[in-house]
Amino acid sequence: MSTCFVRHGRTPYSARYLVNGDPGVPVLLDDEGALCARRSRPLVREMGVRACWTSSFPRTRQTADLLLEEISCPRSVDARLDEPDYGMFEGRPFLEYASWLREHGPTARPPGSRESQHEALLRMLEGCAALPAVAAPRIVVAHGFLLSALDWCRSRRPQDELPLFLPEAPYLEPLVVSDRCLLEWVEFLTGEVRRGSGSSEGRGAPPISSEDHRTVLRLPRPVRTPLEENEFDA
């Protein structure tokens, strides 16, 4: 029994490293994101998926629509898989949120948010723990943070602790995991969160910048600008 996790396709927000943690904001795939999702259809067909789960965000649901266009299988929306609530950082550059996160740590709630980074990860992990009860093989279309955390878990060394910042997860790249392994990852990550891994990482660190080695993967060129200033929305 296995689960194939994928991050949704690219959106105008993710292309510019703007955060969206409010499912009520209609952020959909851009042309490139939709094209990539269509191109991934053969992979989903080959898997013979018997169930699909998404977060409640339009971009994961749209990605699932495109991936499963010719496949009929039960679909579920599980808000436990949603992006973190970014509060006052909604729609702002990831860099701004990252600076705040470094200063305040993963257990603090951003102003205006109902959850900390760690609280958000715990609820995502709760959602993952429910997956083995679902028909398999199954596909889960979720967000970068969860995919990054699972991938970190997959490749961690025994002495590694969950870091505050993780490399950005690629779009639509499958991460396939057996139920046994998934439950081990969930248990391990839950333990990391509960003991506050990454909490002291920002203390005394220099101000965050796009040159920071842990965030540069998520914050490359071009320099991010507010969405309304981009030609895409003109």
Ligand SMILES: O=C(O)[C@H](O)COP(=O)(O)O
């Ligand atoms: O950690 C990340 O990179 C964010 O979760 C990205 O969110 P997204 O996958 O919804 O763009």
